[in-house]
Amino acid sequence: MSHLHAWLVAVDWIPWLLGPPLAHATLAFLLGPRLARLLALPVLVLGLVAASGLALRVLELGPQVHALGGWGAPLGIELYADGLAALMLWMTAAIGLAVGCYSLAFFSADDRRGTYFWPLAAFLIGAMNALYLSADLFNLYVTLELMGLAAVGLVALSSGAAALAAALRYLLAALLGSLLYLLGVALVYGNQGSLALAGLSLEANLLSSLIIALMTLGLAIKTALFPLHFWLPPAHGGAPAPVSALLSALVIKASFYLLLRLWFELFLPAINLPAAQFLGLLGAGAILWGSWLALQQRELKMLVAYSTVAQVGYLFLLFPLASFAPGAEAAWNGGVYHALSHGFAKAAMFLVAGAMLFAAGHGEIRRLGGLGQQLPLGMFTFALASVSLMGLPPSGGFIAKWLLLEAALASGQWWWILVMMVGGLLSAAYLFRVLRQAFLPTPADTRFRRPPAMLVGSAFLLSLVALGLGLWANGTLALLRVGAPFTEMTP
Amino acid sequence: MSGGAWLPLLVLASSLFAGLIIFALPEASQRLRSSLNLAAALAKLGLVAMMLWGVYLGQQYEARYTLMPGIDFVLRADALAMLLVTLSAVLWLFTTVYAIGYLEGSPHRSRFFGFFSLCVTATMGLALAGNLFTFFMFYELLTLSTYPLVVHRGTGQALRAGKLYLGYTLTGGAVLLVGIIWLHGLAGNVEFVHGGALSNLDPALHGELVLIFILLIAGLGVKAALVPLHGWLPVAMVAPAPVSALLHAVAVVKAGAFGIVRVVYEVYGIEFAADLNLLLPLAVVASITIVYGSLRALSQNDLKKRLAYSTVSQVSYIVLGTSLFGPVGTIGGLVHLAHQGIMKITLFFCAGNLAETLHIHRVSEMNGVGRRMPWTMTAFTIAAFGMIGVPPMAGFISKWYLGLGALNSGMDWVLLVLVASTLLNAAYFLPVLHAAWFKPQQGPWPEEKPRGQFETSAWLLLPPLITAALTIAVGLFAALAISPLEWARIITLREYVR
Amino acid sequence: MTGGLFYAITGVLLFCLGLYGFIQHAHLLRRILAFNIMGSGCFLVLVGLAQRGGQVDPVPHALVLTGIVVAVSATAFALILMRQLYVESGHCTLPGEDEES
Known part of the structure; x- marks a missing residue:
């Protein structure tokens, strides 16, 4: 055991997080789905090993730097991983692996969608890994765009005009977001003459405000912050599970x-209270409006998609809570923890929603009665994921909520407490619309098909991770502290 | 003295793992499921007995795990915890027996018994919780694990009740959480300790502490069904018996009442709570609940609803005892925690027997039922007399100590509440008894289901008879070392003498 | 006003022009063109602001080259999606958006 541990810490894992997924993507595209399926599991498992190794390495040795191809900044590209990056990489690898297992069963070998799914998904994972490891603003732009x-x-995998429209809407929003970000990058470079995230810091002046506004707006569009979330529900709700x-x-x-x-390494000196509060206000709007719309949905996957709109709101409460002491560290931890636990819970929920759709043949929530008997583990998975999304113990969502509430109380910003309480209750209201179906009898006109065991199994494992995040918070938070902007505040 | 960490963990594990295994069992394997259920209940009872003995000898069992920096997950078996733990372990065994008989042949039993075990795990957990954080974790787990039981039948009425139940309890939970985190911000990791830990805080914070107290009690009051937060309880009686x-006896309402006891005695400390003038308002709320619940019970024709309002009223005796400053009142409140459980579970068992065997749901249908089901009605009668407070039964002991406690703490008006409540208890129970025993039967029973050689199935008959016997026994043998009363004395001693 | 600043301000104006078109138009081809104008504006700002001190800074040129590659790929992708949408639905606008506006 200690041997394995020493080996995990000793290897420089950063290239292993980039090379294999990108190679997999290229090969899958060139050589077709059969090989892509064959390679998928080894590559994804390698990804999880590499991400775990990197997390362990960061935890024990501190932040890691890797000069790509031996060329350091400013000429080459320098990669950097601290605790936050390591956590996000680990989440990507773990969810990627589960989704990979699921997809092997979901897309049959001759499914047209599968042909494109594997290269695109591998590219997506490679690009995200590259984003988390990037340490300069332009590199971040490229990875964001990829x-x-x-x-x-x-x-666009789902055929039909609706899917294409959703994809185009998403594409336009994403392009707009990245151009706004890119203009911000250009202004930063003009102002500071450097792009490396580490050495940069803005002063409080008009240009800085413009930069902050541009970059924040661009990224808020991509994160689907209310009221810029219009593109998310059709794209997320309409895509294959x-x-x-x-x-x-x-x-x-x-x-x-x-x-x-950006906000905490570049913007912080130039941030003022109203700007941070405004972002929080939009977050609150997202929580309330997203939950309200989730309550109105008839289709299961649309409900889950609107739940994402709402849950994104919690992430943005981080900004007013963490920009000013006291309570900043708790807020930072809470926000990141929410991103993590929402990731696992939401992935589990979408995957199991796909299994339910497969089983029932439709996604109309009102007619899903009987699933409790036909798909008990699936319903249980949905329930576990719901517990985390509602922020109830024991789950990662609860830890996140606790930390955010703690920050709100410490800084006296009680209005966010009200928002979080109401948001939690609303999420219970819309999630129980699905959960109550478990207790209803099967509608007469429904015939169930038994989904492959892998569909429910992989979702179940993810929901267990969401639960486990609530029980092993100590280690996770310790990793998050490595290189965090608030370590100096810890007593 | 420390007795190790494994015993409290095993107590939780015995029902947790039983529950998880039961979920996985196929619906048809009834024999295996029942044996597993009973084995788990017996194993838990054995473990609890061991722990009880250890605590009696002054040992402390503690399991601790650091969940986040500054926040520990703590299970600790102290005297107060053991009161609820023992009560739940004993009553879980009887309820399991009863439920096996009650649900014979009905669908979804794996789901039912799985959540049933989780529910008991949550109750045990919150009894053993060593700080507010741990308590909250199990408090919410209890909400989640009881919801499937409330809506078990899957009818529209059950689902509506479930919705209301969730609405009340999740809101209460959210309020409680804010109170807990606020307190955590002021005082750090608040462990439950005898006499409380807050009295040495800066007096400038006392205003905030009062607000936090209100939040905590409001959050807990939902489950304890304090008026006006009681609305879910009478509706939730659509659940299976x-x-x-x-x-009504061990899990949900007790969780609320138990939490209030913990907050008053071991977070704030009774003296500090008295200094902050928090006890009188609490006593007033409890008194209003007692009288209001009894008044509403009077007019209910549905038997289970009448019993539910009776619970609203009776659980507040515990809160009332808690708010009476002085050891005697404390004993009264604590002992009622056990007594109310034993009596109320008997009444619900009997109501379930009537419904299952003769399909009787209303008080007006009960004429002459005493002759058809004498054993069931005997148990019912004993428990009802106990509730009214007829000596030498359980309820009498509770009321006696509550009354003395009220006099000792200078709140003489509480005596009036007790008298009024006793009269009302009698007013809503005696007509039922009179109808059952002395009125002639009117027409045939709505629907008769023959079950077994006795008046009903033995699985259904034995539990209420035993708990009825317990109702008398805890009153008659109140002076014995193992009675709830003696245990309440031990707790009180450790609470006041520091 | 130095030449560099002039280019930069022109770039910002181009960006704003493109943004206006991007939001204003419903026809997808126009929006894709508007996106390209915005991109060009960005690149002009990058190159223009790097002219400070009279010395040529090579970094922005490398960045702009990369940026152009990204923009071209994105444009190609958007065009093919648009064409596919036209094949499927017979419209060159997103549903719910009117071409006349």
């Missing part, structure tokens, strides 16, 4: 991660 |  294009391609899981759990977290980095 | 029995 990720966005792969994600749009995945949305494994794609929805990847998009809802991971892709929006990547742009959020970038915003988090 | 064993669930109502569990909800």
